[in-house]
Amino acid sequence: MDWIASLHGLVGGVLIGLSAVWLMGALGRIAGISGIIGGLITQRPKGDSAWRVAFLAGLISGPLLVMAVGGGLGNVAGVPGAVIGEPAGGVPLMLLAGLLVGVGTGLGSGCTSGHGVCGLARLAPRSMAATAMFLVTAIATVYVVRHVMGGGV
Numbered sequence: 001m002d003w004i005a006s007l008h009g010l011v012g013g014v015l016i017g018l019s020a021v022w023l024m025g026a027l028g029r030i031a032g033i034s035g036i037i038g039g040l041i042t043q044r045p046k047g048d049s050a051w052r053v054a055f056l057a058g059l060i061s062g063p064l065l066v067m068a069v070g071g072g073l074g075n076v077a078g079v080p081g082a083v084i085g086e087p088a089g090g091v092p093l094m095l096l097a098g099l100l101v102g103v104g105t106g107l108g109s110g111c112t113s114g115h116g117v118c119g120l121a122r123l124a125p126r127s128m129a130a131t132a133m134f135l136v137t138a139i140a141t142v143y144v145v146r147h148v149m150g151g152g153v
Contacts, residue, residue: 019058020118027051032114033059034105108133 020031029051040052089097105111108130110119116134119127 015062016113016117019055020113020121023051023055024118030110030114030118031055032110032118034102034111035114038106 016031023029023031036052036055040049040056108115109126110130112131112134115124115127115130120131
């Protein structure tokens with residue numbers, strides 16, 4: 001077991017939790033990324049965009065700061081020297097998958113961060129159902145890709 005990678009995941013999880021608690025405590029808002037971006041792009045309520053821009057800037061600048069101080073991005077590809085590897089189905093399939101995720105967050109009224117982190121912490125029944133569906137869908141997708149289509153590692 002890679003204890004350093006586990007420690008990084010633990011620290012990252014704690015930081016995500018703290019940011020969600022801070023956003024809820026300071027502004028009464030849920031730290032759901034799809035809602036934050038959606039509100040910034042489509043709704044544009046007056047006086048509501050500054051915190052959204054700051055939150056998204058933090059999401060982007062955090063990893064850049066870690067890289068700047070020599071932390072790297074980590075190796076999630078499982079191949080020495082690789083960071084994330086090539087998209088398994090190519091760039092067009094990756095773009096289609098991203099589009100489908102966006103549609104899914106719209107249909108589900110939120111994303112894994114909003115439902116899984118914030119909604120479960122609030123014991124919201126809708127978030128429990130959504131998170132269960134995320135997990136079932138992920139398990140089914142991995143099964144189909146690895147065992148039916150013959151892909152994956």
